[in-house]
Amino acid sequence: xxxxxxxxPKPGQxxxxxxxxxxxxxxxxxxxxxxxxxxxxxLANYFQDLAGLHPRTRTxxxxxxxxxxxVVSTExxxxxxxxxxxxxxDPRFNVKYRDDKSYPYLAVTLNEEFPRVQVMRGAxxxxxxxxxxxxxxxxxRETVDLMLRVFPVRTCSAxxxxxxxxxxxxxxxxxxxxxxAPCVGRVTPEEHRELADDFCDFMAGRTGAYIRRLExxxxxxxxxxxxxxxxxxxxxxEALKHAMEKSAVVLADATDADLxxxxxxxxxxxxxxxHVRGGRVRGQRGWVTDKVENVDTSGLVEHALQQLYGEEAGxxxxxxxxxxxxxxxxxxxSQWLAERRGSQVSLRIPQRGDKKDxxxxxxxxxxQALGLHKTKRASDLTTRSRALEEISEALGLDTxxxxxxxxxxxxxxGDDVVASMVVFEDGLARKGEYRRxxxxxxxxxxxxxxxxEVIGRRFRRYLHEKEHTxxxxxxxxxxxxxxxxxxxxxxxxxxxxxAPVPTGPAPTGPVPAPTGPVPAPTGPAPDSxxxxxxxxxxxxxxxxxxxxxxxxxxxxxxxxxxxxxxELGIDDIAVCGLAKRLEEVWLPDDDDPVxxxxxxxxxxxxxxxxxxxxxxxxxxxxxxxxxxVRSSPLDDVAGLGDTRKQALIKHFGSVKKLRQATIDEICxxxxxxxRTAESVAVALASTTPAAPAVNTATGEIIEEDDGGSTT
Numbered sequence: 228x229x230x231x232x233x234x235x236p237k238p239g240q241x242x243x244x245x246x247x248x249x250x251x252x253x254x255x256x257x258x259x260x261x262x263x264x265x266x267x268x269x270l271a272n273y274f275q276d277l278a279g280l281h282p283r284t285r286t287x288x289x290x291x292x293x294x295x296x297x298v299v300s301t302e303x304x305x306x307x308x309x310x311x312x313x314x315x316x317d318p319r320f321n322v323k324y325r326d327d328k329s330y331p332y333l334a335v336t337l338n339e340e341f342p343r344v345q346v347m348r349g350a351x352x353x354x355x356x357x358x359x360x361x362x363x364x365x366x367x368r369e370t371v372d373l374m375l376r377v378f379p380v381r382t383c384s385a386x387x388x389x390x391x392x393x394x395x396x397x398x399x400x401x402x403x404x405x406x407x408a409p410c411v412g413r414v415t416p417e418e419h420r421e422l423a424d425d426f427c428d429f430m431a432g433r434t435g436a437y438i439r440r441l442e443x444x445x446x447x448x449x450x451x452x453x454x455x456x457x458x459x460x461x462x463x464x465e466a467l468k469h470a471m472e473k474s475a476v477v478l479a480d481a482t483d484a485d486l487x488x489x490x491x492x493x494x495x496x497x498x499x500x501x502h503v504r505g506g507r508v509r510g511q512r513g514w515v516t517d518k519v520e521n522v523d524t525s526g527l528v529e530h531a532l533q534q535l536y537g538e539e540a541g542x543x544x545x546x547x548x549x550x551x552x553x554x555x556x557x558x559x560x561s562q563w564l565a566e567r568r569g570s571q572v573s574l575r576i577p578q579r580g581d582k583k584d585x586x587x588x589x590x591x592x593x594x595q596a597l598g599l600h601k602t603k604r605a606s607d608l609t610t611r612s613r614a615l616e617e618i619s620e621a622l623g624l625d626t627x628x629x630x631x632x633x634x635x636x637x638x639x640x641g642d643d644v645v646a647s648m649v650v651f652e653d654g655l656a657r658k659g660e661y662r663r664x665x666x667x668x669x670x671x672x673x674x675x676x677x678x679x680e681v682i683g684r685r686f687r688r689y690l691h692e693k694e695h696t697x698x699x700x701x702x703x704x705x706x707x708x709x710x711x712x713x714x715x716x717x718x719x720x721x722x723x724x725x726a727p728v729p730t731g732p733a734p735t736g737p738v739p740a741p742t743g744p745v746p747a748p749t750g751p752a753p754d755s756x757x758x759x760x761x762x763x764x765x766x767x768x769x770x771x772x773x774x775x776x777x778x779x780x781x782x783x784x785x786x787x788x789x790x791x792x793x794e795l796g797i798d799d800i801a802v803c804g805l806a807k808r809l810e811e812v813w814l815p816d817d818d819d820p821v822x823x824x825x826x827x828x829x830x831x832x833x834x835x836x837x838x839x840x841x842x843x844x845x846x847x848x849x850x851x852x853x854x855x856v857r858s859s860p861l862d863d864v865a866g867l868g869d870t871r872k873q874a875l876i877k878h879f880g881s882v883k884k885l886r887q888a889t890i891d892e893i894c895x896x897x898x899x900x901x902r903t904a905e906s907v908a909v910a911l912a913s914t915t916p917a918a919p920a921v922n923t924a925t926g927e928i929i930e931e932d933d934g935g936s937t938t
Contacts, residue, residue: 231288235274241267246298247308250291250320254692254771257316259287259520262305264556266296281521287320302559303566310533322496322516322530332359332510333367335380335427340416341388341409342423344371344380351538358430359502359510375405377437377463378426381419382406431504431542438464482506484547485535486577486586489527490593494518497597498531501589504545513592515600529554536567544568549577549586610828611654617829618775621821622814624801628775629653633836634681634788635779637844641672643852646681647844650773651836663847675783682776682791689772690795772800779837781806781820782813789815805837864903864910871898875907886911 246266250259250273263269273280273288280288299305313321334347338354346364351357359367371382381388383398383406391397391410401408409419429437441464448457486501495517502510514531522530528550536544544567554560557574564572577583615627631651638644644666650657664684666677776792778784785804792800803821804813810830811820823830860882861872878896879885885893885907893904 231274231277231291234291234293236270236294238267238271241270241296242298243267244298245300245302245305246296247305247312248294248296249312249316249318250287251293251295252290253292257312257318258290259318259320260309260312260316262302262309264302264305266298270294270296283320283518284521287520290320302556303562306533306556306559306563310537313533314537320520322518322520322522322527331364331367332357333371333430334358335423337420337423337427341381341419344375344382344423344426356427357543358427372405373466374426374429375400376466377441378422378429379405379407380423380426381409383410430509482547482582483545484549484582485545486549486582486589487528487531487535487551488586488589488593489524489531489551490590490597491518491524491527492597495597495601496527497593497600498527499589499593499596500531500535501585501592502545503585511592513596515596524552525554528552529560532560532564536564540567541569544572546571547573547575549575549582551576551586551590611832614828614832615654617823617827618833621812621823621829622775622801622803624775626774628773628801630771630773631775631777631836632685632773633777633779633840634678634685635837635840635844636666636674636677636681637841637848638672639848639852641670643848644670644672644677645844645848645851646677647840647847648681648685649836649840649843651832651839654832656839661843663843665851674780675787678778678780678784679787679791682778682788683794686772686792686795686797690797772797774801776800776802777833777836777840778802778804779807779840780804781811785813785815805833810834860910860913861907864906867903867907871896871903874898882911 243265245262245264247260247262248266248270249257252258261269273284273294277285277289297308299308312318332347332351334345335356335358336343336345336354337356338352346367347355347357375382379400382400383391387398388410391401391408395411397406397408397411397413400406401411401413407414407419407422409416414422425437441460445457445460445464448454448460482503483505484503486503488499490497490499495515498514498516500512501508502512514534516527516530520526532548532550532554544564546568548564553574553576561572561574564574577586612627615629618624619627629652633649633651634646636644636646646664646666648662648664650660662685664681666680668680669676776788778788781804785802788804789802792798792802802815805811806813806820809820809822810825811822812830812833813820823833861867861875874896875885875893876882879888888908890901890904890908893899893907894901899907
């Protein structure tokens, strides 16, 4: 626990202008990001007597080891920079909303030549128009089914579309009039895009014009005695009205607005959002969060607005946003929203009428969501706490292992040997810190040796990080080879820092290159005596040690892991292994395993961690094997791209027949010159044909006929 006075900057060093500040811990991770109209006044609040601070604020400032700030010109720039840093660094002490489920959207892929209407979940994609979110996917499909008779837009997948275009026959929807069948040329790309635009306009709330147009056309058709056409137009109008009835009118003035309500207690908060378009509720979503920082309703609303509209632009930001409490600086937030929309946005608290009544409904939904979440989490949190306590008692640990790492080895008969590392914190998977390894020091099957290599590489990287931050002093017991060896890591290079310039005092490292609003340099310079190092504050690979290291295996694997730690001079990490046969737990220095009761929550948690490591390892191993199997001798021919490879295989039928062809025959393939043909012949001649495949049931040799995977 750090003393805040040890890193407190002098008051004269802190500017009294708007800005954004970051607190970092001893590992240089950013643990909290905040903004202020006056940096000097705001930061002074964190360095008062600890007894006078809120418990959460006190925990944050004692966890931190340094503070930095960046000066900006306006409060709006501070809001933008705060949002981008929270998203970039994922600080542990900032409020971060998480969806209580994955909501489906109705999406129109306007980025394709023939836009497609479909249900989508997950991150939003550029060039796709989204409507919702909705509570259930079936509600979207019912609405789309009603609207396709009026707006027959494509709904099929790319594979179905290409197959229909190849055969010249549309799918069933094309025959029954619920698709305009652009795949077979019934409409031009321009006509189909116009249908998609009309579909989007109707979903965006501009409904009255379409229904009036249909009714006018219906009347005209009836007057001309085209009764079949009039009946079809009548049914189309009824279908649109039925689709509209699925979302009742809640605001009579056809308002486009988002209503945000917050329900909270001392520890958690729930946010509910109703998306109203054209006076009708078009979508609903909810978030829950832990109140890890000292924040009131105004702060929760501001964080919700940042997360809701931080990645949005244009019509996705409505004209009106109704909230239960205004943010601390409502003018800056309103200006920020207006910049994202491109026009004025009204941010206010509803006082009377339909909007106040609807806000009460949203508030009730938020209260119910918070109650349901607490009911679910109470059981889950209690179970995880009990599991960690049982593991601690069974293994004789001083404290509960809040961070557990598990390693597993995977291969297929000694080929494609890989390993996985999964991380669980507080009993929950932290997938962003999973890592994969390729075994590099030897070939063949040796799980014990593989485990020793992987553990050594992982913790050499950990020591490497500590050496850079000055937290690790070289152990005299280590050999020069051990202390100087650079660990290998297969997860890729560290990301390039893109954060704005930190201008407050920092114990180590040069500042990253600035992006976004360029701040004016203020505050003391970094410690020039420290070793130069790029340090952007993001969570780093392998930088944080576990309290418990679990290996998938028995006594030999545990001994290998312990030996790897001993060679590196690490003696403060507990090690155990979970053997699959009897699910017993092995410790490094014990002759007999620890047997946890079958009903033990601790055993169940260890099994979940071990199974997750196994899943992650075998997924990587299968992908690696599949990539190797799909390789071809043609891959080694310089200058031979995928198009000409496919042309060769299509012309000859297989690699086997291509290998038997002469250079003159290869030259007959369009696009293949004599020099390329000679290179192909040399490459195929230098490789050994694969052994013929055999049907194990009949003993029949299966002749190669596609050639796509021979090596």
